[in-house]
Amino acid sequence: MENVLCLNRSTGDTSVACCMGSLRTRKNTCGVSVQRIMATVQVSEAEKVYVLHGVRDDLRVDGRGCEDYRHMEIETEMVSNTDGSAKVTLGHTDVLVGVKAEIGKPRPMVPDEGYLEFFVDCSANATPEFEGRGGDELGMELSNTLYKVFNNRYSVDLKSLSISPGEHCWVLYVDVLLLQCDGNLFDAISVAIKAALFNTKIPKVHISEDEEGGKEIELSDDPYDCMRLNVENVPCIVTLCKVGHRHVVDATLQEKACSVASLIISVTHKGTVTCVRKVGGGSLDPESIFEMTETGKRVGKALHAPLMELLQEEESLGKKRQKVGFLDTTLIVAVSHCP
Amino acid sequence: MAADMRLPTIRKQVSLSSSLSALDGKDLVVPGDVITSDTGFMRGHGTYMDEEKLTASVAGEVERVNKLICVRPLKTRFNGEVGDVVVGRITEVQQKRWKVETNSRLDSVLLLSSVNLPGGELVSGMDSIYLGIRKCEVQSVFSDGALSLHTRSLKYGKLGQGVLVQLSPSLIKRQKTHFHNLPCGASIILGNNGFVWLYPTPGHQDEEAGGYYTSLEPVSLSDREVISRLRNCLLALGAHKVLLYDTSVLYCYESSLPHQIKDILKPEVMEEIVMMTRQKLVELEG
Numbered sequence: 001m002e003n004v005l006c007l008n009r010s011t012g013d014t015s016v017a018c019c020m021g022s023l024r025t026r027k028n029t030c031g032v033s034v035q036r037i038m039a040t041v042q043v044s045e046a047e048k049v050y051v052l053h054g055v056r057d058d059l060r061v062d063g064r065g066c067e068d069y070r071h072m073e074i075e076t077e078m079v080s081n082t083d084g085s086a087k088v089t090l091g092h093t094d095v096l097v098g099v100k101a102e103i104g105k106p107r108p109m110v111p112d113e114g115y116l117e118f119f120v121d122c123s124a125n126a127t128p129e130f131e132g133r134g135g136d137e138l139g140m141e142l143s144n145t146l147y148k149v150f151n152n153r154y155s156v157d158l159k160s161l162s163i164s165p166g167e168h169c170w171v172l173y174v175d176v177l178l179l180q181c182d183g184n185l186f187d188a189i190s191v192a193i194k195a196a197l198f199n200t201k202i203p204k205v206h207i208s209e210d211e212e213g214g215k216e217i218e219l220s221d222d223p224y225d226c227m228r229l230n231v232e233n234v235p236c237i238v239t240l241c242k243v244g245h246r247h248v249v250d251a252t253l254q255e256k257a258c259s260v261a262s263l264i265i266s267v268t269h270k271g272t273v274t275c276v277r278k279v280g281g282g283s284l285d286p287e288s289i290f291e292m293t294e295t296g297k298r299v300g301k302a303l304h305a306p307l308m309e310l311l312q313e314e315e316s317l318g319k320k321r322q323k324v325g326f327l328d329t330t331l332i333v334a335v336s337h338c339p
Numbered sequence: 340m341a342a343d344m345r346l347p348t349i350r351k352q353v354s355l356s357s358s359l360s361a362l363d364g365k366d367l368v369v370p371g372d373v374i375t376s377d378t379g380f381m382r383g384h385g386t387y388m389d390e391e392k393l394t395a396s397v398a399g400e401v402e403r404v405n406k407l408i409c410v411r412p413l414k415t416r417f418n419g420e421v422g423d424v425v426v427g428r429i430t431e432v433q434q435k436r437w438k439v440e441t442n443s444r445l446d447s448v449l450l451l452s453s454v455n456l457p458g459g460e461l462v463s464g465m466d467s468i469y470l471g472i473r474k475c476e477v478q479s480v481f482s483d484g485a486l487s488l489h490t491r492s493l494k495y496g497k498l499g500q501g502v503l504v505q506l507s508p509s510l511i512k513r514q515k516t517h518f519h520n521l522p523c524g525a526s527i528i529l530g531n532n533g534f535v536w537l538y539p540t541p542g543h544q545d546e547e548a549g550g551y552y553t554s555l556e557p558v559s560l561s562d563r564e565v566i567s568r569l570r571n572c573l574l575a576l577g578a579h580k581v582l583l584y585d586t587s588v589l590y591c592y593e594s595s596l597p598h599q600i601k602d603i604l605k606p607e608v609m610e611e612i613v614m615m616t617r618q619k620l621v622e623l624e625g
Binding site: 042044045047054056057061069071072074310321322 | 343344345346347348428430498499500501502503555557558560563564567568570571599600601603604605606
């Protein structure tokens, strides 16, 4: 699929959706309108009691156990004008990630490394609460957590992003777009980032000296002559919500409303923890934190293997892959035209 | 414990060949379709005049009543009529009334004078309010479309432990009763507004309390499994646009028994279950 076309019936014209370059300049992009019935966030006392007892008995409202994820669908290479992209659907949560590689100046403290920049956009498509500046706070929180998660030498091999030390390096701009919000944003975003980084193709550069002694950078013209990133050590985030005395993985909005505190853990494929954050207004005692960390490590470790397998499988399908794109979301068909 | 990851596939609409022929007789239109160029008709809801031609403005069925043409949309917010039973969530508390969210264009209103407490007392605005989910009946419709609800009879009132499933109102079949005690062990209330409430079948003593005594005791595991399975079945039927009434829900429940509860929401299992339900329903009719 060359460009993602989005039909906007109210204006009657077709426009390119999710132009990743323009996301950072905050131009208004026409996203795909999705009409689903949003899970209610308010819960009554009786519902809370029901959910609590369910979690205690390891049978959640939708029949899952406390450590089960919802159905996840992953697709890469959806947006053609990025260097790598991925879309992850986890239950009703929809996340789109695009990675663009640009040449920039390395940071003064580490002249022989490139770096990553994260930006999360909570679009009003996800929920009406994100209209205007409503989604900015959540977007900032998500971006800051991502910076913390990737702030170490092992997640991404930053030295491979260097072109000429002290002068040029690759800067990877990772843009995350929230299309639909149904709980568990961190997990979906981290899986999407890992898939997008796996899919990223950075063009190879040749540095040549011209007459005056200045360096000239040449990008190779061949689209297949590119460098791929090693994403083995990229961590995945696991969010654990404390509901009653037990904790659950991949909480829906309803379960989130019944919990007072959550723990966000980022885990690599070896089980190493790179970042731990506590969110929520309630308190967690140290024993709970220990238990939740252990569960998080176990669950996080188990996420990586199937993900890498799936990404390899998708890559090996090559041109035979059936591209789905945004076709599985329901478009609003009826628009009132009354004068 | 393992996460189920997969590549996405284009989901096909599950339909039997017999149902397609039923659609041929109906007049389906999309926004912009010209219904008729005849100027003798009056235009009703869902239509507008575009250069002397009657055009549809919503996607739905065309209804002709004598000289009136209107288009009834397939997917819409809940438009209540007097006598509908709805399940709503109390969102706001005002001086003499409660605002109830019922998936309609405006919040519905539940006047405190229309609420019955056990013993015949009335509720005043200063009493502690239970924010909860209630089962009510539509008393009247205001001019702007907001609904006025009441819970006058003992059948209606505050709902206790259970699960709320939100679906499209056009999928709920209008029937005589909306409360069903399913033989599988749970009870279901199909509100006309698309909100469906699943709860464990109450024992004998709870019925006399009139629904104001909420039991906070833990529900047994077997009841819980039945309710979770029913919830997933309802979501599967809703995703494939099957009309919901007690028989269809029951057939779907039976078709889903060979699968694990959490597997029901996987796309291929959903398709299989809905196919079997549709076949059983066709056999029932013909």
